[in-house]
Amino acid sequence: MTDRTRDMRISAVLALLSQRGELQVRFLPTVLGVSGATVRRDLAAMEEKGLIRRSYGKIAAARRGAELPVSLRRSQNTEAKRRIGALASSLIPARPLTMALSGGSTAGFVASSLAGRPDLTVVTNGLDTATSLMARQLVSVVVTGGTARPLSNDLVGRAAEKTLRSYQFDFAIVGVDGISPEVGFTRHSARGAEIDRIMLEQAQHKIVVADSSKLGRVHQAKIADVGSIHMLVTDSHANAEMVASLRKSGVNTTLVVIPARVKSNRIRLP
Known part of the structure; x- marks a missing residue:
């Protein structure tokens, strides 16, 4: 998959987080239409960039309203x-x-x-x-x-x-x-x-x-x-x-x- 496709998935997750506050990780493969392994890689990239916090099967935005990388x-x-x-x-x-x-x-x-x-x-x-x-x-x-x-x-x-x-x-x-x-x-x-x-x-x-x-x-x-x-x-x-x-x-x-x-x-x- 291209970086652009991954960035679109990450943007979708961030949009959902802005609406919900936090998300259950187990739902994301179905929501995004990708495998669990792909979701795990995406979340690892997001965590490395400081975009999310992960805990007990959930994710939350690291900081509401934070500036996103221009690629996203x-x-x-x-x-x-x-x-x-x-x-x-x-x-x-x-x-x-x-x-x-x-x-x-x-x-x-x-x-x-x-x-x-x-x-x-x-x-x-x-x-x-x-x-x-x-x-x-x-x-x-x-x-x-x-x-x-x-x-x-x-x-x-x-x-x-x-x-x-x-x-x-x-x-x-x-x-x-x-x-x-x-x-x-x-x-x-x-x-x-x-x-x-x-x-x-x-x-x-x-x-x-x-x-x-x-x-x-x-x-x-x-x-x-x-x-x-x-x-x-x-x-x-x-x-x-x-x-x-x-x-x-x-x-x-x-x-x-x-x-x-x-x-x-x-x-x-x-």
Whole structure:
């Protein structure tokens, strides 16, 4: 089995833990449709990464709301992120310009959609973002210096901040971990939030990309107030009242259409 398939199973287990708090291990082979040996390997990997705690045939999340490795985030809400990335990239005018693009799973889909643009210079602190942008060898890519964060595969710290402050961007597109009309846009990491803040401050047009699961979440590190952002691109599963509140605050909130979830595809516990 591929790493992607394993990451999808791990994401499914984490989603169930967020709903239930704890799970009986004996149910997981049936729920996931794999063997007991595969489940044991998955749980060992999750425990090694500090994602779960195991005891007496049960598992629980190690820490509610903890930041997940970017490899796992890529397998969550993939269709929404793909459509968000395509729409956000279409907002960048077809002319020579310089833009900032953050790291993260949703920004990675923006990068994939921008990879065919020979008129762009993109400055990024995201190592995965840079790889996606360089796939077709057309975009001019500038990668900041800095200290690598393994959870997100991005660069943070003074070197990254210095690089970003040396530019004036036509556009900045950043991903976030939490969106609240009252608190603003937030991230798990204070160092990551500082990078995103600088990208937005240095840009003429400021865009946030985030799937609907981020709405209503608040994390410890604030990036910006909602009113300081020009546009939010999210998906049609977003809470309608929250979208209305964001729009009332002056954020041009655009929703990409995602087909309704099919109930029969949901993972159910016995």
